[in-house]
Amino acid sequence: MMISATGAYISVKNLKKKHGDLAVLCGIDLEVTPGELTVLIGPSGCGKSTLLRCLNGLETLDSGSIVINGVALERSEDSKSIMKDFDKKARAIRENVGMVFQSFNLFPHLTLLENITKAPVVVKKMNVDLAHSQAKELLIKVGLERHADHYPCQLSGGQQQRAAIARALAMSPKAILYDEPTSALDPDLVHEVLQVMRTLDDEGMTQIVVTHEMRFARDVADHIVHMQEGRIVEMGTPEQIFSSPKDERTRRFLRNFL
Amino acid sequence: MKKGDHTPMLNMRNIIVTLSCIFFSIHAFCSEKGILRWGSDANSGAPYVFRDAKDPSKIIGLDVDIIEAVAEKLNMKPVFIQNQWDGLIPGLNAGNYDVVIDGLEIIDEREQAIRFSDPYYITYEQLVVNKENHEINELKDLKGKRVATLPASLAYKILEDTGDVQIKKYGEEINAYADLASGERLDAVLLDAPIAQYYAKHNAKLKFVGPNIGYMKYGIAFKQDNNALRIKVNKALNILIKEGKIQTIIEKWGLWNPKMAEAWGVSVEPKTEAVGYKEYLRSMNLERTFIDKLKLYVDFFPLLAKGAVRTLEISMLAMVVAVVFGLFIALIRLYAHPVLSKLALTYVEIIRGTPLLIQLYLIFYGLPNLGIKFEPYVAAVIGLGMNYAASEAENYRAGISSIPHSQMDAAFALGMSRLEALRHIVIPQAMRVVIPPVTNDFIALIKDSSLVSVITLIELTTVYGQLASTYFDYLGIGLLTAAMYFLIGLPFARLSRMAEKYYSVNNKKQLKGVQS
Numbered sequence: 001m002m003i004s005a006t007g008a009y010i011s012v013k014n015l016k017k018k019h020g021d022l023a024v025l026c027g028i029d030l031e032v033t034p035g036e037l038t039v040l041i042g043p044s045g046c047g048k049s050t051l052l053r054c055l056n057g058l059e060t061l062d063s064g065s066i067v068i069n070g071v072a073l074e075r076s077e078d079s080k081s082i083m084k085d086f087d088k089k090a091r092a093i094r095e096n097v098g099m100v101f102q103s104f105n106l107f108p109h110l111t112l113l114e115n116i117t118k119a120p121v122v123v124k125k126m127n128v129d130l131a132h133s134q135a136k137e138l139l140i141k142v143g144l145e146r147h148a149d150h151y152p153c154q155l156s157g158g159q160q161q162r163a164a165i166a167r168a169l170a171m172s173p174k175a176i177l178y179d180e181p182t183s184a185l186d187p188d189l190v191h192e193v194l195q196v197m198r199t200l201d202d203e204g205m206t207q208i209v210v211t212h213e214m215r216f217a218r219d220v221a222d223h224i225v226h227m228q229e230g231r232i233v234e235m236g237t238p239e240q241i242f243s244s245p246k247d248e249r250t251r252r253f254l255r256n257f258l
Numbered sequence: 259m260k261k262g263d264h265t266p267m268l269n270m271r272n273i274i275v276t277l278s279c280i281f282f283s284i285h286a287f288c289s290e291k292g293i294l295r296w297g298s299d300a301n302s303g304a305p306y307v308f309r310d311a312k313d314p315s316k317i318i319g320l321d322v323d324i325i326e327a328v329a330e331k332l333n334m335k336p337v338f339i340q341n342q343w344d345g346l347i348p349g350l351n352a353g354n355y356d357v358v359i360d361g362l363e364i365i366d367e368r369e370q371a372i373r374f375s376d377p378y379y380i381t382y383e384q385l386v387v388n389k390e391n392h393e394i395n396e397l398k399d400l401k402g403k404r405v406a407t408l409p410a411s412l413a414y415k416i417l418e419d420t421g422d423v424q425i426k427k428y429g430e431e432i433n434a435y436a437d438l439a440s441g442e443r444l445d446a447v448l449l450d451a452p453i454a455q456y457y458a459k460h461n462a463k464l465k466f467v468g469p470n471i472g473y474m475k476y477g478i479a480f481k482q483d484n485n486a487l488r489i490k491v492n493k494a495l496n497i498l499i500k501e502g503k504i505q506t507i508i509e510k511w512g513l514w515n516p517k518m519a520e521a522w523g524v525s526v527e528p529k530t531e532a533v534g535y536k537e538y539l540r541s542m543n544l545e546r547t548f549i550d551k552l553k554l555y556v557d558f559f560p561l562l563a564k565g566a567v568r569t570l571e572i573s574m575l576a577m578v579v580a581v582v583f584g585l586f587i588a589l590i591r592l593y594a595h596p597v598l599s600k601l602a603l604t605y606v607e608i609i610r611g612t613p614l615l616i617q618l619y620l621i622f623y624g625l626p627n628l629g630i631k632f633e634p635y636v637a638a639v640i641g642l643g644m645n646y647a648a649s650e651a652e653n654y655r656a657g658i659s660s661i662p663h664s665q666m667d668a669a670f671a672l673g674m675s676r677l678e679a680l681r682h683i684v685i686p687q688a689m690r691v692v693i694p695p696v697t698n699d700f701i702a703l704i705k706d707s708s709l710v711s712v713i714t715l716i717e718l719t720t721v722y723g724q725l726a727s728t729y730f731d732y733l734g735i736g737l738l739t740a741a742m743y744f745l746i747g748l749p750f751a752r753l754s755r756m757a758e759k760y761y762s763v764n765n766k767k768q769l770k771g772v773q774s
Contacts, residue, residue: 058667087675094673105668109687109761119672122682171672 004067009034009175009206010055015064016077017050024050026230027064032223034174035204037197039217042227043253048210051227052177055208056097057090069096069174098168102180104160106152112139112163113148116170123171131170138166142196158189165196175206182213194220214257218242226250294334296325297355299343301720302430302727304456304538305511306361307338309728311541314561318534320452321359323507324378325478331494340724341714343408343429347372348623350481353631354714357491358479361450363412365474373485374477376492378504380517382470383413384454386447388438389465394446396468403445406434412474413448431457432727439463450474452513456535460542473517502529510534542730551731555738558725565721566742572638572717573704573746579643580703581696584650591655593676602651609648615709617641622713638710646703653695657688690761697754701747718742 004011008031017025024047032038040048053059055066057073065074071092107115116135120126126134139145142162144155152160161181168176178197182190194216201207201220211217217224218238225235226247234247245251298307298321306321317338329336339355346358350372364374387394394400401422407413409427417423426444428434435457437443447458448471458464478495480488498504499522508514509528512535519526546554590602609617618641621632632640661684669679708719722739726732 056671058670090670091673091675094671099668099671101664101668101671103664105664107665107668107683107687109690118682119669119674122678123673167672 003034004031006031007033009069010208011067012051012055013065013067015051015054015066016062017047017054017059018062019050024230025054028230028232030225030232030235032175032206032208034206036222037201037207037209037220038223038225039221040208040210040225040227041212041214041217041253042233046227047230048227049179052099052179052208052210055177056094056099057086058099060086066093068093095171096174098171098173098176100161100164100168100176100178100181102183104152104157104164104184106160106164106167108152111149111151112144112155112166115152115163116167119167120170135166135170138169139163141169141199142166143192156189157185158192161185161193162196165193165200169200175208176200178207178209178211180210180212182211212257214242214254226253228253292332292334293337294325294329294332294357295337295339295355297339297341297346297349297358297714298360299346300338300340301342301723302432302457303360303724304728305452305513305535306359309724311728312537314558314725314728320379320507320511320513320534321361323510324504325357325359327498327503327507328478328491328494331497332490339714340711340716340720342712344410345619345623345712345714347479348619349714350479352623352626353481354634356480356484356487361452361476362479363450363474364477365412365415371482372479373482373488374479375488376495377475377477377521378495378499379476379508379513380521381451381474381476381513381515382517383416383448383472383474384451384458384466385468385471386435386438386449386454386458386464387445387467388441389463390441391445394467397471400446400448404443406438406444406447407449411450412472413450416472417448430723430727432730435461435464451515452511455512456538460539470517506530512536551734554729555734558735558738561721561725562718562739562742565716565718566746568715569704569707569717569719569743570746572635572642572710572715573700573707575639576642576646576707577700577703579639580646580650580699583643583647585654587647587651588654588658589680591651592658606648606651609645610652614641614645614706615712617645618709618713634710634714637713638707638715641713642703642707642710645706646699649699650696653692653699654688656695657692658684660691661687686761690758693754693758693761697750700750704747704750705743 003009010030010032012028012030015025015028016023028047028051040051042048050059054061055068061073061075063075063077065072071089073086073089073093107118110118113132113135116138117128117131120131120134121128136145136148139148142165144159144163144166147155147159147163152163155163165176181197182193185193190213194213197207197209198220209221221238223235224238224241226233226241226249228249234241234245234250240246241250242254245254300307300309300317302308303319305319307317307319310316310318322338326336339349341349341354343360346360346362349355350358362374364377385394385397394403397416397420400417400420402424404424404426405417406426406428407417408429408431414425414427417425426434431449431453434444434447434449438447438458439461447454451470454466459466478491480491495504505514505518505522505524506529508518509530510533512532514528516526587602587605591599591606594602618637621641622634622637625631658680665683665687666679669683674682707717711717711720711723718739722735726735729735
């Protein structure tokens with residue numbers, strides 16, 4: 001694992017991004033040290049999801065830099081062309097950074113087992129038998145060992161999201177990004193997904209989570225980052241943010257949840 | 259080491275000997291057992307070229323006998339190539355056969371594009387009307403009337419010169435007379451006397467009226483620049499005429515007439531029996547019971563099956579071209595550089611916006627002008643394949659677009675490249691969306707393959723036209739042919755339903771059962 005001079009595994013500097021005329025990210029600076037769980041909070045449309053998608057190259061950036069595991073996506077403000085080798089570098093980053101989506105995005109034409117083995121076999125050319133035994137272990141880990149041969153449409157939302165986490169884990173990532181992993185779930189299914197993330201945290205996985213689950217944030221997060229209108233308003237430990245927020249906007253935002 | 263040096267030399271010599279053997283044998287084959295490819299239309303082609311009612315696998319007629327006699331004199335092997343009447347001259351110029359013989363009149367307009375042999379037959383136009391019709395007795399009575407004839411014929415020109423005639427173009431003589439007999443669609447038919455004799459004379463509902471119209475000579479047609487063959491054929495024809503062989507052939511088909519006797523300076527009285535014509539009349543007047551017809555249909559089966567195999571071959575090869583090329587175009591439209599994507603769109607729109615028939619004509623008769631020449635079979639596969647590639651491309655594009663982009667995101671996030679994501683994630687899901695329209699297209703392609711009969715290929719529809727016009731049975735043989743098309747398409751419809759089931763996730767759910 002390559003970390004920066006400051007000890008960060010993920011390091012974002014002055015990241016800017018526009019969707020057409022709309023500025024979505026207006027200069028984000030962020031560092032994540034290995035093994036940490038960082039929670040991104042903030043109102044809808046504040047740029048949390050875009051930031052996550054930038055981190056593993058699903059979105060291009062307009063300017064600034066993202067360095068993950070020594071691979072840098074960089075672009076200066078005045079350069080007009082899309083970065084050279086962007087796709088290649090993005091793929092290099094994705095080798096180490098998994099992603100979990102709000103609507104799971106499991107592959108509906110494949111069984112859970114196939115969902116999990118597909119990428120290792122295709123991308124890493126892993127031996128099929130090995131991929132299978134690894135996938136079975138992962139299914140046990142997320143509590144879905146009885147559903148290996150089921151299709152995603154046969155499962156509850158919570159089960160699907162746990163399967164999606166197992167699918168990401170199959171690529172042995174160093175970090176996982178979660179884009180509102182529990183927002184599409186019935187309230188009684190939220191817990192089972194958060195439980196998996198807690199376990200991964202205990203095992204030392206680096207995780208960045210966009211979520212509205214404030215109790216989870218308070219209990220599990222190492223750092224909380226509050227974003228509004230494309231900027232980081234405040235960041236700190238859960239105690240700082242929840243007990244004594246310095247910024248008025250943080251106080252107002254949290255009032256909606258407590 | 260001398261031995262070692264020597265061996266390659268020997269091999270070399272062997273190779274040269276072998277090669278020259280092959281070369282010379284080809285050369286010998288071409289010069290000594292020359293092939294005379296003659297183009298004609300056996301569909302509704304009596305008395306010139308038509309299927310023998312006694313043995314429908316045989317092609318017979320006046321022109322068949324003439325060209326075979328000529329070929330024999332030239333020590334060549336005659337090979338018949340079927341083409342539609344309209345395409346006979348374009349096919350000659352495209353080099354698909356060496357000569358055309360199909361009751362072609364020698365007229366000025368044709369002389370410009372092709373050259374004719376000396377005449378082998380002389381005749382006139384015959385006006386035929388319905389028995390009930392007493393108004394029309396000669397050419398000038400045709401003003402304002404609906405009169406049928408073949409396009410690009412002398413009769414057509416005569417009707418144009420008469421003025422004010424509503425000329426109805428018919429592709430098949432037999433249908434013109436049938437419409438005239440039913441009395442609804444036509445007032446008269448003007449066609450060559452031999453055609454009238456073979457298709458109208460024995461019909462009790464029709465009658466011949468008026469004097470002989472015009473004076474026309476039939477000739478064998480050659481490509482403009484093929485003077486060598488034309489001179490050889492003329493020589494052979496003249497010998498055959500002197501020997502009386504041509505007269506015998508004409509008499510066999512009951513077509514000997516005073517104009518011919520005058521032109522060749524011989525007696526008007528025929529010397530031999532009109533055996534061919536009598537046999538033809540016998541088969542026409544034959545009252546066929548239902549059982550007879552069924553027996554006939556069983557006889558047709560091998561012929562129709564042969565046509566069906568050709569249809570199936572062309573359709574399947576064309577579909578392979580369409581699927582591969584179509585997927586290629588769809589991917590370019592979706593993912594390539596905008597300029598390429600525009601090009602692909604232009605291709606799709608041009609191909610979709612022009613008739614397949616025109617495309618086939620362009621490929622088969624047009625491209626040879628630019629020096630690009632395809633075998634009929636290849637032209638058919640390319641024409642159909644390129645045409646259907648356009649609609650396949652649209653099917654695939656729609657199918658791929660119907661898969662939400664989040665699937666692509668998920669694949670990317672797992673480290674897959676675009677190609678891997680398409681191959682493993684997007685395309686398999688698009689399959690089940692795309693199968694029904696693709697099956698539709700394939701069955702449509704099987705039916706559209708009937709259009710390739712315009713480029714000298716004998717497939718199911720060609721066989722149908724020839725058989726139906728020989729037996730005057732468009733209904734029974736038509737149903738039989740339709741059934742063949744249906745049967746060809748059926749397995750693919752079934753296969754498609756199976757594939758749809760295979761790719762359907764819902765069905766998998768039922769198969770595996772929910773255990774949770």
